Amino acid sequence: MKKKVYFKTFGCRTNIYDTQLLKTYIKDHEITQNEQDADVIVINSCTVTNGADSGLRAYINSVKKSGVKVILTGCGAISKGRDFFDKNEIFGVLGASNKNKINDLISQDKAFYEIGDLKFIDTKIVSNYENHTKAFVKIQEGCDFACSYCIIPSVRGKSRSVPSEEIIKQIKLLAQNGYSEVVLTGTNIGSYGLKDKTTLGKLLQEIGKISSIKRVRLGSLEPAQIDESFKEILNETWLEKHLHIALQHTHEKMLRIMRRRSHTQNDLALFNELSQKGFALGTDFIVAHPGESEIIWQEALENFKHFNLTHIHAFIFSPRDNTHSASMKERINGDIAKERLNILKEIVAKNNYKFRKNQKDTLEILVESKKDGFYEGYDQFFNKIKIASKEDIAKQWINIKDYDCLEEYNFTRLDDEK
């Protein structure tokens, strides 16, 4: 019998991608955008923090009351699926390698636990994205690092890559469908191709040859992954002038405690090189990880100021069960942690404002949507602009020279509005 299926996605871009991919396998059922209408809810879950796990539990509890069938997939299926399933809290568990079975499993009335394996790689194409001007392309899955605070390698498996011919085929199809901006995603995209004797830089060189792709954005990279093949494409116009490179910390001792592979001095040299080439630079940073004493923090802060960061995704350390960091007993006081976090955010907000004010280049914007009366989009530096326009400019590329730099974003009125 035909069922109404609602997809609920938690977590990162890779999960957004995986949900789109899952939807392409639904043949005999109807996908609904309305949670209340659903006979089946597929939860594509995240398990990156203990908080993500409790959010998942709360969501399952809230929807279960209506008697809907719950199917759990994504990272939480690996870490929590067995537990939920054994307690009859969910109808089914679907491992990421079993996406192609989803249609049939929804059709059956028998509960299922199909966890699959962590060696698969999806090669099926997602050729249309609802409500998006840009298309996501998953190029890689899994991570070979072992950062002390992170659970991801145990739920996403070792790094493996989609063959480059498949990716090129996929992007050409997206281009035919009208997408001109692609976002490359994966668990650790900088490790793309390393086991297949290729690199992300070489893949990008191939993608750059597809003429109708105007801009390529990248997910998070690791400093050591910016190799020579990557540096060869830094001047290409299709590469966004913004890179997100995960530092996590700016103190050598903390990097060792966190079991990172990078080194502060090398990181700084890399960031300076990229900044001199005009790149806007973003990072992830964890404050108040065990070991971050006042002295270390002050030194890290001094280092941080030299990184010229324009974007940041900073978090307060939160212990994730079953990781090495969670077993470290020392904890930094919560108020101190918040203060450190805010200091970093303020520095970066000021840098970003300064960066935008000093910008001489014309902004190249892909307008995404209209919110509260203004069109919004991002420029090549991944800075937001709001645009007043009488004309419908959604999903269009526009070049803007004349705009105001407000503290949090840029703003312009198109001619007919002046």
Ligand code: SF4
């Ligand atoms: S690079 Fe480190 S933080 Fe990122 S997924 Fe791998 S282990 Fe986790």
